[in-house]
Amino acid sequence: MHPMLNIAIRAARKAGNHIAKSYETPDNVQITQKGTNDFVTNVDRESEHLIIEVIRKSYPDHTIITEESGELLGKEDEIQWVIDPLDGTTNFTKRFPHFAVSIAVRIKGRTEVAVVYDPMRNELFSAVRGQGSQLNGYRLRGADARELDGAIVATGFPFKQKQHSVVFMNIMSKMFESCADFRRTGSAALDLCYVAAGRVDAYYEIGLKPWDFLGGELIMREAGGIMTDFVGNHNYLASGNIVAGSPRIVKDILSVMREELSEALKR
Numbered sequence: 464m465h466p467m468l469n470i471a472i473r474a475a476r477k478a479g480n481h482i483a484k485s486y487e488t489p490d491n492v493q494i495t496q497k498g499t500n501d502f503v504t505n506v507d508r509e510s511e512h513l514i515i516e517v518i519r520k521s522y523p524d525h526t527i528i529t530e531e532s533g534e535l536l537g538k539e540d541e542i543q544w545v546i547d548p549l550d551g552t553t554n555f556t557k558r559f560p561h562f563a564v565s566i567a568v569r570i571k572g573r574t575e576v577a578v579v580y581d582p583m584r585n586e587l588f589s590a591v592r593g594q595g596s597q598l599n600g601y602r603l604r605g606a607d608a609r610e611l612d613g614a615i616v617a618t619g620f621p622f623k624q625k626q627h628s629v630v631f632m633n634i635m636s637k638m639f640e641s642c643a644d645f646r647r648t649g650s651a652a653l654d655l656c657y658v659a660a661g662r663v664d665a666y667y668e669i670g671l672k673p674w675d676f677l678g679g680e681l682i683m684r685e686a687g688g689i690m691t692d693f694v695g696n697h698n699y700l701a702s703g704n705i706v707a708g709s710p711r712i713v714k715d716i717l718s719v720m721r722e723e724l725s726e727a728l729k730r
């Protein structure tokens with residue numbers, strides 16, 4: 464096994480198990496508000512510390528970038544671990560059992576290893592670039608939808624950037640003319656893994672952060688999918704606007720978006 468995958472799995476399981484245990488004792492979960500509709504808990508931070516500890520033990524020099532601690536520069540800045548210690552905090556605080564730990568390892572700006580772990584279902588999604596993606600050891604090839612017509616599409620509402628809500632609703636309503644239905648699960652990392660597994664056919668969202676999608680992106684790509692921004696380019700690391708799925712369904716979604724996008728969402 465790829466040595467960094469081994470460490471990423473160990474870290475994700477350790478953190479995930481802590482999250483699952485904490486889920487059973489909601490009285491010990493302290494919620495604080497970071498911004499509009501944006502919350503963090505002690506469990507997010509504890510999960511993050513567990514992950515950093517596991518990585519530091521094996522790779523003291525690597526750079527670690529996390530949602531809650533920001534960038535911990537290592538001597539080795541060409542290798543970055545990009546971490547979301549709890550993706551789906553809102554679900555976690557509402558006791559809606561759908562959230563995950565996401566870990567991506569990037570070398571010179573390219574994601575090489577990814578792990579997304581759902582501790583409530585004990586589902587471990589993983590990928591190594593060029594070697595395919597797996598769910599609990601079984602190969603995933605699910606990003607193969609033929610078209611938007613009849614598809615199940617995951618998305619997320621722009622809860623933080625409500626200036627985009629009208630455009631967002633217009634895109635959604637246009638898309639609803641042909642797709643079968645939508646899903647809004649609250650975990651971007653799992654949405655991408657669900658595209659990889661064929662549980663949904665595509666996924667798009669406005670304004671994500673790198674730790675939300677870098678792990679799921681590799682897992683989804685290694686299962687046959689592609690990812691672009693809202694105009695078919697690769698600017699999504701900066702914009703956070705992503706469309707993911709098979710090449711054919713992404714093409715269909717982009718053509719729906721083309722007619723509805725505001726200038727702000729074309730960048």
Ligand code: 2AM
Pocket residue numbers: 500501502530547549550551552553619620622649650651652668671675
């Ligand atoms: P988080 O739980 O790590 O913050 C995309 O929807 C992402 O936005 C989610 O993966 C989630 O990541 C984050 N998010 C933050 N607040 C949210 C909210 N109120 N509703 C949905 N997602 C939220």
Ligand code: CA
Pocket residue numbers: 502503530552
């Ligand atoms: Ca958060």
Ligand code: CA
Pocket residue numbers: 547549550551651674675
């Ligand atoms: Ca997240």
Ligand code: CA
Pocket residue numbers: 507530547548549550551552
């Ligand atoms: Ca998070």
